[in-house]
Amino acid sequence: MSAVEMDSRKNLFDCRDAFAATLAGVAEADPRVVVVVNDSVGSSKLVGFGKRWPDRIINVGIAEQTMVGVVSGLANGGKIPFVSAASCFLTGRALEQIKADVAYSNMNVKLVGQSPGVAYGELGPTHHSIEDFAWLRTLPNLAIVAPADPWETAEAVKAAAAHQGPVFLRISRFGVPNLPRPADAKFAIGKAEVLREGGDVAVIACGVMVTRALEAAETLAAEGVSARVINMASIAPLDETALRAAADLGAIVTVEEHSVRGGLGGAVAEFVVGYKPCPVKILGFPGFAPTGSVKFLFETFGLTAAGIVAAAQQAIEAKRP
């Protein structure tokens, strides 16, 4: 299914394209860059990479534990290895390798979780990856980045390659527009991006939900509510300065294509209770998702502009006097 079929808005992009194009540029500039896949060449949009550098794409087949061990070994051998695999299998099947061989060992490895969240829609919860933030967020040393659009995807791939240490990139296929940004916008791992200023409530989003947060802010503005929209692409490390400023507003909504437990919302809530407790409404999936398309699942669980508007109003109402 193409991005356009998934969503009626125009100028929507599949972030895998930005990933693949940027990775090719990074690989062109640095011969140490290699990619390891689990029969995921096509689904990672790396067919062109494989044609151009057949020796630098290492397909271990359907063997995720070995895939992650191999990238740790490649880093030991001086390479800058990227893994590119469906996020559900990469993070679930190889979690112990990610813990021991990548995070605890602090290896210079880049893990790219493709088609995360409910991108595989009707294929069901075995193929959904709405647990990955929660699983990975407990691992020290590992940076976790969920880009929101093609520009940020490209910047995140470059930043990951330049970063000394392990990084997890969560790359979406669900169609998203390029977000409005100043021409001098800069991306940095661990830095949040305020896409819209506001003083009544902070909406903190990541990945494909950021564009919905911006839409919600428009609706809220029409109702006289001023919402700050924060793109929290880095789940780890968190931008604590941005979070303190958000908590100072006294009402927060988080929205992510992830379980409501342990993801972006959990990370924000953990921080806020230790700084300045305020209502935090966490939007996400409450459990294993039922059968349905991505769009259906987003609508069913309120991961829409309307759902964010409603949550923002509740958070504001719940503000302490």
Add this chain to the structure above:
Amino acid sequence: MTPIVDVQTKISLIRAKARAIRAHAITMVHEARQGHPGGDMSVTDILATLYFGVMRYDPKAPRAPGRDRLILSKGHASGALYSTLAEAGFLAVEALETYMRPLSMLNGHPNRNYVAGVEANTGPLGHGMPIAVGIAIAGKLDAAPYRVFVITGDGELQEGSNWEAAMTAGNRKLGNLTLIIDRNHLQQGARVAETNDLEPLADKFRAFNWEVVDVDGHDPAALLEAFGARDPGAKPLCVIAHTIKGKGISYMQDQVGWHHGAPSQAQWELALKELSAS
């Protein structure tokens, strides 16, 4: 280290180092009141042969790109590994006294960022093989002359990740990769054969496109021969090193109960006496 060409001199050195490694390891476990002495003793001659007869490394440049790599996948045999690295000059022999003490760099399982010479943070079983395969692939991509050695236990081969990696290594003809199986026939709770048998083990690796040799894992001469120069384009090599868990300590040999545990004062003194006479 200075290359030694004369085989008999080399074997004498390996035997002397193995005696020292076993004495260090049993003392470390005794003082820490915990550890995995059975596996330390079974793997010692393999480690001593590699570090004092085969591998090229510089303890002053432990991350030199061209070094040979050894990954101890059975990371619980850390007493033997740390003792070997100390004898090889990567850390001070005196540092071994801190084994498993609070805040020691000598954790119960090795950490590459704490201890020079450690290549991988092993401990959970079945991790070393995939990492070694990755290093071997990097070496082949760079046409680098270094060799990659990985030591697994035998019970450890019950972990499926080893077979994923074995398939990858065989298909890629990683001739720069050597797997040594510390075949002591015991795992934590029982004999391997009574738990989930591995046989026919050599045939399994041959079926995965590996070259396989069986050797006495306590005979440095046999190990040296098995570890002879390899053509990087050849099949990966699997050395099934037949060993005795607890080797060198009478009350510990081939005893499943000594997978982990610490000797009493009298047992420790007896162990040192027996090891010095070996």
